[in-house]
Amino acid sequence: MKKECKFKSTVAxxxxxxxxxxxxxxxxxxxxxxxxxxxxxxxxxxxxxFSRLDGASMSAIGCVVRSHYxxxxxxxxxxxxxxPVAVNVGCGLDTRYQRLAQPDxxxxxxxxxxxxxxxxxxxxxxxxxxxxxxxxxxxTGWLDDLxxxxxxxxxxxxxxxxxxxxxxxxxxxxxxxxxxRFGGGEVWFDVxxxxxxxxxxxxxxxxxxxxxxIRSGMYDGYQVEDWEPRLSLIEQGIYxxxxxxxxxxxxxxLGLFPGLSRKFSSMLGYRILR
Numbered sequence: 001m002k003k004e005c006k007f008k009s010t011v012a013x014x015x016x017x018x019x020x021x022x023x024x025x026x027x028x029x030x031x032x033x034x035x036x037x038x039x040x041x042x043x044x045x046x047x048x049x050f051s052r053l054d055g056a057s058m059s060a061i062g063c064v065v066r067s068h069y070x071x072x073x074x075x076x077x078x079x080x081x082x083x084p085v086a087v088n089v090g091c092g093l094d095t096r097y098q099r100l101a102q103p104d105x106x107x108x109x110x111x112x113x114x115x116x117x118x119x120x121x122x123x124x125x126x127x128x129x130x131x132x133x134x135x136x137x138x139x140t141g142w143l144d145d146l147x148x149x150x151x152x153x154x155x156x157x158x159x160x161x162x163x164x165x166x167x168x169x170x171x172x173x174x175x176x177x178x179x180x181r182f183g184g185g186e187v188w189f190d191v192x193x194x195x196x197x198x199x200x201x202x203x204x205x206x207x208x209x210x211x212x213x214i215r216s217g218m219y220d221g222y223q224v225e226d227w228e229p230r231l232s233l234i235e236q237g238i239y240x241x242x243x244x245x246x247x248x249x250x251x252x253x254l255g256l257f258p259g260l261s262r263k264f265s266s267m268l269g270y271r272i273l274r
Contacts, residue, residue: 001210003046004043004046004048005046005048007115011162011212014207015092015093015112015161016092017056017207018063018094018160018161019039019042019043019092020053021053022067023040023043024041025060025064029155032064033243033246034064034071035099036067036099038095038097038124042123045123053206055265056204056205056206056208057205058205059204059205060240061212061246061251063206065242066161066190066239067160068242069237069267073156073158073186073188074086074158075100079105081154082154083152084105084106084154085108085153085154085155086108086158087146088109088111088160089137089158089159090160090161090162091112092112092113092119092120093120093124094110095109095127096158097110097127107129107150107153109130109133109146110130110131110132111134111135111137111142113135114134114155117132117133118134138173140177142143143178144181155186156186156187157182157186158189159174159187162189163189164191164196164214164215165213166215166246167215168215171216172227175187176228179228179273183273183274184272186270187231187269187270188267188268188269189267190265190266191218191267192204192214192265193219193264193268194219195217196214196265198223204265218268219263221235221236229273230273231270231271231273233270234270234271234273237268238266241258241259
């Protein structure tokens, strides 16, 4: 019997969007940007009308490019560092641990709201090398617990498809909390641009008709360095620069103008200075 998913949090429901997009992409076979058999299995096990997302063509490619981009960031980190710990903040039903398949090289953590972690434990039981944390990203107890458990480790945090639903002050607070505790590590996340954040009518195509709201946006990745000097920009990734043939003519054209593209969305990585 398929699992019916009902969420108390409007934002929590959005976890089904990247899950479905990864499953669709994985079914493309050898030409797929990423292979995610677990996403395929999870989608097949959930009672939800995913067909409403089939027309969201820009989100379809955007979600898988983003997952691939952050997969590569985590891969580089765990290959280059001693005692790496990879923390997936706002994990939803993400399956990076399964995609990277490196249980002997790093410890992984998945963190999300209690209702999401309960669902995750039911549909994707906790592996030995991938530990689950129920909580809020605005709390600090789980951060202190991680630091206490792994005092000599190097941490990379990925916050994927999450921060645009939080206000700018909350984003600053989270980044400050990470900088206070995890010097020498990295943090990677995606943002919507100010154009989407300021508009009540313009939304990513996967959110049209959905109650979730974009509450913050950023154009220039160096802005974070002004917020928190201990964060140093590694790069600001433009979506359309990756797998350009998959974006269609309009997407490829947008990719020729990075400044314009950043007004809609981008992907960011930072070193946490000691």
